[in-house]
Amino acid sequence: MSKKIAVVLFNLGGPDSLQAVRPFLFNLFKDPAIFQVPALIRYPLAALVSSRREKSAQANYAIMGGASPLLPETEAQGRALEAELKARGHEARVFIAMRYWKPFADQTAKEVAAYAPDEIVLLPLYPQYSTTTTGSSLKDWAANYKGPGRSRTVCCYPTAEGLIAAHAGKIAQAWAKAGEPSNVRLLFSAHGLPQQVVDGGDPYQAQIEATAAAVAAHLPRLTDWKVCYQSRVGPLKWLGPSTDEEIRRAGAEGKGVILTPIAFVSEHIETLVELDHEYAELAKTVGCAPYLRAPALGGDADFISGLAKAVEHALPRAGGCAPDGAWLCPAGHGKCPKRLEGTAA
Secondary structure, X not given: OOOEEEEEEEEOOOOOOHHHHHHHHHHHHOOOOXXXXXXXXXXXXXXXXXXXXXXXXXXXXXXXXXXXXXXXXXXXHHHHHHHHHHXXXXXXXXXXXXXXXXXXXXXXXXXXHHHOOOEEEEEEXXXXXXXXXXXXXXXXXXXXXXXXXXXXXXXXXOOOHHHHHHHHHHHHHHHHHOOOOOOEEEEEEEEOOEHHHHHOOOOHHHHHHHHHHHHXXXXXXXXXXXXXXXXXXXXXXXXXOEHHHHHHHHHHOOOEEEEEEOOOOOOOHHHHHHHHHHHHHHHHHHOOOOEEEOOOOOOOHHHHHHHHHHHHHHOOOOOEEEOOOOOOOXXXXXXXXXXXXXXXX
């Protein structure tokens, strides 16, 4: 008799209406992984920031029709992954737990418990590990799940074959559709983090750079490439260079860009608004042409196959947190969950 497998996909979530924008922002900013201050300060600060950012954020979500597409895209990925796992002979059901908007982990935990799985694979849709994304989601899940099943976690998969092939394919298609212009620089744009988070041992930057290098190796005709970071907020120093700086630099050098969202596997506000509207307008202003954008991975067959392989790689393990395949964070990244478990080898 085959074992029942529950796969839990994690992502940040997004508001499903304009009215949900403010509580979504509040949930985001009250997370201690985001604002690393005591709760006595963090909660009123989250209320203040979400109040001040509500109208501008609502305007951005209005561009996308008044809601985030992240949940529908994740649901489609879940259906594709479930079908792929069943095609590989597994009795599997895929669940979704979002961090800052519905479905929250507490509700999903009840659904997983009712399914009564023998095995549980926790699979974040953040390919590159960070304490602010994967770490926060897994901590939230651990606080809520009390049901049956033996759990193990895929903590990251920054150089997994399916992920790399999917990104390379999307970039190549975007370039070919534009006629393969030669005067373009490939920009791998990732969501930024405060520099102090990375300096504290978070492996996110190292994993982003590893993903970009692996994708670039699959695109030998696009030799001019750069990693950059978007979505900066607040006064702290963030990872650089910033995406807008790189667009300005390309324009000054008479180059266009192909922008690819290297840390996002679904379209949402950072891609559909920030990349497609704000940075596209900036490119026009600074003479950066052509301005091309590779889509997020969505239900790409290589990506879904890679997720299925990650699940299969996790199942034989005794438990705990481990990366997919041979990836291991370089020394010095003390927040790497694999190193924290003391099982690095």
